[in-house]
Amino acid sequence: MEAVLLGMVLMLSIFLGFELISKVPATLHTPLMSGANAISGITIVGALISAGSDLGTMSTVLGAIAVAFATINVVGGYLVTNRMLSMFKKKDSGPRGGKA
Amino acid sequence: MSIELINVVYIVAAALFVFGLKQLGSPATAVRGNLLSSVGMLIAVVATLFNAEILTFTWIIGAVVIGSIVGYVAAVKIEMTSMPEMVALFNGSGGIASLLVGWAALYNVDNTLFTYVTIVVSVVIGGLTFTGSILAWGKLSEVMPSRAIVFGAQRIFNGLLLLALIACSVLFCLDPSASSPYLYAIIVLACVFGVMAVLPIGGADMPVVISLLNSYSGLAACAAGFAIHNNILIVAGSMVGAAGIILTNIMCKAMNRSLANVLFSGFGAVKQATKVEGEVKPISAEDAALILEAAQSVTFVPGYGMAVAQAQHVVRELGEMLEANGAEVTYAIHPVAGRMPGHMNVLLAEASVPYDQLVEMDDINPRIDKIDVAVVIGANDVVNPAANDDENSPIYGMPIINVNQARTVFVLKRSMASGFSGVDNPLFFGENTRMLFGDAKESLSTVLNELK
Numbered sequence: 001m002e003a004v005l006l007g008m009v010l011m012l013s014i015f016l017g018f019e020l021i022s023k024v025p026a027t028l029h030t031p032l033m034s035g036a037n038a039i040s041g042i043t044i045v046g047a048l049i050s051a052g053s054d055l056g057t058m059s060t061v062l063g064a065i066a067v068a069f070a071t072i073n074v075v076g077g078y079l080v081t082n083r084m085l086s087m088f089k090k091k092d093s094g095p096r097g098g099k100a
Numbered sequence: 101m102s103i104e105l106i107n108v109v110y111i112v113a114a115a116l117f118v119f120g121l122k123q124l125g126s127p128a129t130a131v132r133g134n135l136l137s138s139v140g141m142l143i144a145v146v147a148t149l150f151n152a153e154i155l156t157f158t159w160i161i162g163a164v165v166i167g168s169i170v171g172y173v174a175a176v177k178i179e180m181t182s183m184p185e186m187v188a189l190f191n192g193s194g195g196i197a198s199l200l201v202g203w204a205a206l207y208n209v210d211n212t213l214f215t216y217v218t219i220v221v222s223v224v225i226g227g228l229t230f231t232g233s234i235l236a237w238g239k240l241s242e243v244m245p246s247r248a249i250v251f252g253a254q255r256i257f258n259g260l261l262l263l264a265l266i267a268c269s270v271l272f273c274l275d276p277s278a279s280s281p282y283l284y285a286i287i288v289l290a291c292v293f294g295v296m297a298v299l300p301i302g303g304a305d306m307p308v309v310i311s312l313l314n315s316y317s318g319l320a321a322c323a324a325g326f327a328i329h330n331n332i333l334i335v336a337g338s339m340v341g342a343a344g345i346i347l348t349n350i351m352c353k354a355m356n357r358s359l360a361n362v363l364f365s366g367f368g369a370v371k372q373a374t375k376v377e378g379e380v381k382p383i384s385a386e387d388a389a390l391i392l393e394a395a396q397s398v399t400f401v402p403g404y405g406m407a408v409a410q411a412q413h414v415v416r417e418l419g420e421m422l423e424a425n426g427a428e429v430t431y432a433i434h435p436v437a438g439r440m441p442g443h444m445n446v447l448l449a450e451a452s453v454p455y456d457q458l459v460e461m462d463d464i465n466p467r468i469d470k471i472d473v474a475v476v477i478g479a480n481d482v483v484n485p486a487a488n489d490d491e492n493s494p495i496y497g498m499p500i501i502n503v504n505q506a507r508t509v510f511v512l513k514r515s516m517a518s519g520f521s522g523v524d525n526p527l528f529f530g531e532n533t534r535m536l537f538g539d540a541k542e543s544l545s546t547v548l549n550e551l552k
Contacts, residue, residue: 003214006326006334013335016118017342024125026435027455029347029442032124033314034187035134036343039117040314042141042336043198043321045148046328050204051163052154058278059207064159066200071167072174073194073317078138079175080186084446085131087180091454 031084038077044070101150109147110332116140117336121343127455144332180450181407184440188237188310191317195229198222198320199287205327206278215327216276220269220286222323227290228297229316235298236309240439246303255364258296265289301362303404304481306439308351308362315344347441354435354461356497378529383536385543388510389550392418395472395508397428399464401501402444403437405478405512409540412451415477418548419453425551427472431457432464432501434482461501474506476527477540478513484525509533512540 024032047070050063117140123133154160171190178186202222205215239246268289272282301309318340325333352359392398400415419429431453437444445458468474476483485504486493503509504527511533527533536543 002329003326006329006331009331009334010322010326010338013338014342017121017339018346020118020121020125020339021343021346025127026350026433026442026460027445027449027458028124028127028130029350029435030183030187030440030446031130031134031442032121032343033311033347033441034183034190035124035137036121036340037187037190037194037314037317038134039121039137039141039336040191040194040317040321040340041197042144042333043194043201043324044141045144046201046205046324046330046333047197048145048148048160049151049153049328050201050207051159052149052151052156054155055204055207055209059204060156060159062200062204064163066197066204067160067163068167068170069193069200070197071164072171073190073197074141075168075171076175076186076193077171077190078134078141079172080178080183080190081134082131082138083175084180084183084449085134087446087449087452088127088130088455089449089452090127091456 027088031081031088034077034084035081038074038081041070041073041077044074101147101152103151106147106151107331109143113140113144113147113332114335116143117339121339180447181410182241183446184306184310184438184443185237185240187440188233188240188313191310191313192230192233192237194317195226195233195313195320197226198317198324199226199230199290201324202226202327203283203287205324206276206283208328211276213273213276215329216273218323218326219276220272222320222327223283223286224265224269224290225316225320225323227287228294229313229320231291231294232298232309232316233294233313235295236306236313239298239303240306246306248302249299254296254300258293261289261293261296265293297363300364303439304436305355305362307436307441307443308348308355308359310440311344311347311351312359313344315341315348318342318344351436351441354499355495356499378526380528380535381533383510383534385536385546386550388534388536389547391508392422392427392473392547393425393551395422395427397430397471398422398473398475399430399432399459399468399471399506401432401434401474401476401479401483401503402448403434403477403479403482404439404443405480405514405540407438407443407447407478409478411477411541411544412447412453414541414544414548416448416451416453418544418551419457421548421551429457430459430464432459432461432474434461434479434501437479437482461499465502468502469505469507471506473508473510474503476503476509476511477544480525483527485530486524486526490526503527504530504533507532510536512536512538512543514539
């Protein structure tokens with residue numbers, strides 16, 4: 001039964017993802033991609049549980065390495081997306097040198 | 101915190117991801133969207149730390165500190181021109197993390213067969229995302245040749261690889277255990293498969309590969325979610341998976357090719373385009389400046405070459421000067437210009453070009469015949485008219501920016517070598533085309549000084 005419920009969640013999320021993304025303008029494709037990529041670092045949640053629960057050395061080590069990689073993904077992904085997005089400016093807004 | 105409470109927090113996190121992704125869809129709200137999404141991630145992580153299963157924090161703290169430092173330094177130091185490589189690397193680290201989470205899930209007690217199947221899926225997708233991304237990084241950063249690498253028995257080899265992978269997966273699921281030799285075989289095969297999948301794809305097709313790998317990293321997280329029965333992994337992972345697929349689809353459409361065609365055929369390997377003959381008409385920077393000074397409307401068409409030459413700042417300066425001179429200035433961007441979706445937009449944004457001046461291919465093409473000067477900077481295939489009228493051309497049918505219909509075209513180019521796809525470009529021999537040879541940045545600086 002649980003598998004069915006999870007499958008339901010999966011199906012709905014996929015449709016949601018399609019709906020959310022399909023109207024994004026081309027200008028934002030890169031930040032969108034790196035922002036989505038940061039979200040895929042959610043696997044850190046699973047990694048934390050493996051690294052912290054006492055199921056033997058192997059499980060802990062695998063979990064800890066996973067935590068490290070997932071953290072790179074999350075921290076780096078969000079920061080770099082933010083860096084990119086803060087560069088996008090509308091005309092005549094923000095500090096610019098003005099016209100020559 | 102009880103499991104129920106943690107799951108409630110996960111629902112909030114999922115809602116934040118949804119709002120975040122939604123707001124990433126418009127330049128005005130995108131910064132806030134990214135912030136919301138990161139808050140969602142933070143509360144999901146914090147809630148997880150209260151999970152009663154977590155007994156020791158030593159390893160966690162060490163790993164988080166290392167990961168944060170690496171991620172922070174990478175994100176802050178990276179040049180905007182190297183963004184595609186960076187995204188590929190982040191993708192890869194997400195992939196390997198999902199592989200490891202799946203692997204570690206083998207040590208959980210009372211796993212069902214369904215769980216074992218999802219573990220295999222997360223290990224396979226995670227592994228191929230990891231090595232595929234590393235290879236994509238290698239090609240993008242030109243650590244290795246970025247062209248398509250094809251060898252004779254490649255398809256047969258890949259087919260056998262896939263068969264072996266399936267066989268090992270089945271054998272593993274028949275007798276699942278953490279010490280099963282088939283587990284190691286699956287990991288190795290998945291990693292090799294990732295390499296083999298990206299090897300035959302050339303640099304110009306990289307936008308497709310990057311978006312596809314992005315999708316895979318989401319799917320890997322999703323499969324890992326099934327392996328450890330975790331809702332938030334499934335929700336977030338599958339949203340990312342869907343988003344990546346959409347981008348992949350947009351990129352394929354922009355090249356008028358199917359995904360299968362991009363993945364399985366080295367670009368331009370089969371057909372030989374009709375040879376183009378004619379005389380190119382070079383122009384000096386001084387003369388170009390004179391023509392630009394008289395132009396009423398100018399559109400810049402950037403490509404990967406602009407990134408290589410780091411010319412985006414000079415382009416913006418020139419654009420501003422022409423605008424001050426009374427011309428209407430736009431930047432026409434092809435969906436697959438550069439090495440990842442939206443690559444050129446990011447570079448121009450870095451140079452402070454306002455995003456409302458960036459126009460898409462479908463907006464510029466209907467009015468391109470009224471543009472006085474189209475300045476092509478380091479773009480080649482995306483402005484190659486052979487895509488419209490040479491049925492023998494490997495890129496025939498790909499929608500292009502029809503710069504050849506503008507009144508005058510300047511093509512900034514290092515030399516007469518053909519584009520990334522190795523296809524000849526009749527644009528260079530066009531009646532209204534003038535070639536401005538040399539480094540794009542230097543050429544533009546000279547033009548700029550002439551105008552001053």
